[in-house]
Amino acid sequence: MPVRHVLIADDHRLFADGLSRLLREGGYSVSIVNALHEVEAIVVDGKPDVVLLDLAFGHDSALPLLRTLRREHPQLPIIVVSAMEERVIIDSVLATGASYIAKSRASTDLRAALETVLAGGQVPRPHLNPLVGKFGARRIGTIQFTDQQIAVLAQLRDGDSNGEIAIALGRSIKSIEHHLAGIRQKIGLTTRGQLIRWAREHASELGDDPVHPPG
Amino acid sequence: MAPLVWLVVISTALALGTAGVLIWAAGSVQRERIHATIEWGRRLLVAQEEERAAIARELHDSVVPDLESLEMHVAGNTSTTGEATRIAQRVRSISRLLHPGVLDHLDLNAAVQQLVATDAVWPFTVDVDIQALPTFTRSQRVAAFRIIQEALANVRRHAGAEGVIVSAFHEGESVVVTIHDDGAGFVVPPAERLSSLGLRSMRERAEALGGTLLIESARPGGTTIRATFPTMAN
Numbered sequence: 001m002p003v004r005h006v007l008i009a010d011d012h013r014l015f016a017d018g019l020s021r022l023l024r025e026g027g028y029s030v031s032i033v034n035a036l037h038e039v040e041a042i043v044v045d046g047k048p049d050v051v052l053l054d055l056a057f058g059h060d061s062a063l064p065l066l067r068t069l070r071r072e073h074p075q076l077p078i079i080v081v082s083a084m085e086e087r088v089i090i091d092s093v094l095a096t097g098a099s100y101i102a103k104s105r106a107s108t109d110l111r112a113a114l115e116t117v118l119a120g121g122q123v124p125r126p127h128l129n130p131l132v133g134k135f136g137a138r139r140i141g142t143i144q145f146t147d148q149q150i151a152v153l154a155q156l157r158d159g160d161s162n163g164e165i166a167i168a169l170g171r172s173i174k175s176i177e178h179h180l181a182g183i184r185q186k187i188g189l190t191t192r193g194q195l196i197r198w199a200r201e202h203a204s205e206l207g208d209d210p211v212h213p214p215g
Numbered sequence: 216m217a218p219l220v221w222l223v224v225i226s227t228a229l230a231l232g233t234a235g236v237l238i239w240a241a242g243s244v245q246r247e248r249i250h251a252t253i254e255w256g257r258r259l260l261v262a263q264e265e266e267r268a269a270i271a272r273e274l275h276d277s278v279v280p281d282l283e284s285l286e287m288h289v290a291g292n293t294s295t296t297g298e299a300t301r302i303a304q305r306v307r308s309i310s311r312l313l314h315p316g317v318l319d320h321l322d323l324n325a326a327v328q329q330l331v332a333t334d335a336v337w338p339f340t341v342d343v344d345i346q347a348l349p350t351f352t353r354s355q356r357v358a359a360f361r362i363i364q365e366a367l368a369n370v371r372r373h374a375g376a377e378g379v380i381v382s383a384f385h386e387g388e389s390v391v392v393t394i395h396d397d398g399a400g401f402v403v404p405p406a407e408r409l410s411s412l413g414l415r416s417m418r419e420r421a422e423a424l425g426g427t428l429l430i431e432s433a434r435p436g437g438t439t440i441r442a443t444f445p446t447m448a449n
Contacts, residue, residue, distance in 0.1 A: 017284070175397045
């Protein structure tokens with residue numbers, strides 16, 4: 001099997017060296033780049049088989065570069081090796097199609113991950129704590145609403161008053177007014193009549209069959 | 216006689232005028248001092264946030280990887296395996312307290328989602344409705360995040376709320392950030408008599424960046440905190 005070439009992009013030299021030693025021992029050929037703005041050129045010139053990319057380069061985030069690399073070199077496997085272990089960060093990385101390994105797991109998990117991506121496989125999604133909050137968002141047309149706003153719109157479509165909506169959703173009237181303000185701001189409509197008409201025009205997209213059919 | 220009368224009138228007027236100018240000047244010196252003090256406080260706040268961010272980045276991007284490298288170098292030595300990683304975890308959580316690192320990579324929405332969904336368990340539901348805010352600067356994002364964080368902590372401590380709505384959107388030339396809860400509400404003291412450090416610091420953070428902060432509360436009805444930031448044209 002030909003020697004595989006790994007490019008390590010990390011501004012932390014000690015970490016990059018440690019990683020490099022680990023990989024050389026495993027029979028890989030390794031090069032290191034410490035500056036974010038040099039990564040893309042080295043990818044083009046050096047044609048690595050795989051890139052290990054850190055996310056934080058001083059003040060700068062490597063996420064925009066990651067998106068560019070994924071777009072320009074879709075065949076090149078990239079594993080993000082990062083000390084950022086926040087769920088939203090991991091989700092953004094995975095959304096680009098790259099793999100993710102926490103720096104804290106690099107010494108134990110990286111070799112296996114490398115073999116997986118070099119064989120054309122996908123690194124398993126890291127174990128993440130389940131989301132506690134509930135804030136799915138849904139698009140109607142071009143406008144994105146929160147779950148609560150959708151629920152309010154569905155009640156509005158059925159002709160409910162704010163008091164009725166509040167009871168139905170187990171929220172205060174004030175909170176319903178707040179949701180309505182948010183909805184108005186997004187749709188760009190001001191009167192309640194306009195909002196109700198809008199909700200009825202988008203009745204099917206609001207889920208659940210209306211209690212009182214429109215019309 | 217007449218010229219003498221005029222002289223008296225004119226000199227009296229001059230004296231009064233001078234006194235007026237002096238009093239006015241004294242007042243304005245006082246005002247300037249107050250303004251300077253307020254301005255100084257605001258700059259301190261911004262500087263403090265920047266300094267914390269720098270320390271947090273240093274911990275997160277240097278000390279943590281140092282420890283991870285150490286882990287790699289001692290790999291295989293069973294008596295120390297995992298020790299460096301455990302220290303790294305502790306350092307990472309200190310860094311997170313100092314500065315919301317997510318904001319270095321993603322937008323306000325992502326940072327608030329992280330705060331609400333995974334960093335803590337909140338005894339109320341939170342509806343997060345934060346639009347893309349392309350004109351928001353990094354310091355505005357941090358200030359808005361801190362205000363939201365503080366407001367949620369207040370709701371948890373005092374309000375007994377069931378639902379909270381966090382929203383941020385463009386309104387004309389401004390970005391408006393609101394945190395509304397349906398909790399117990401409280402009597403809002405006048406701005407200059409705000410005794411709660413949390414409420415004060417929220418106001419200071421908004422004002423330090425040229426914004427304003429409004430607190431509205433009713434019993435029943437809950438509390439709405441509304442921070443308005445000017446959008447910078449730079």
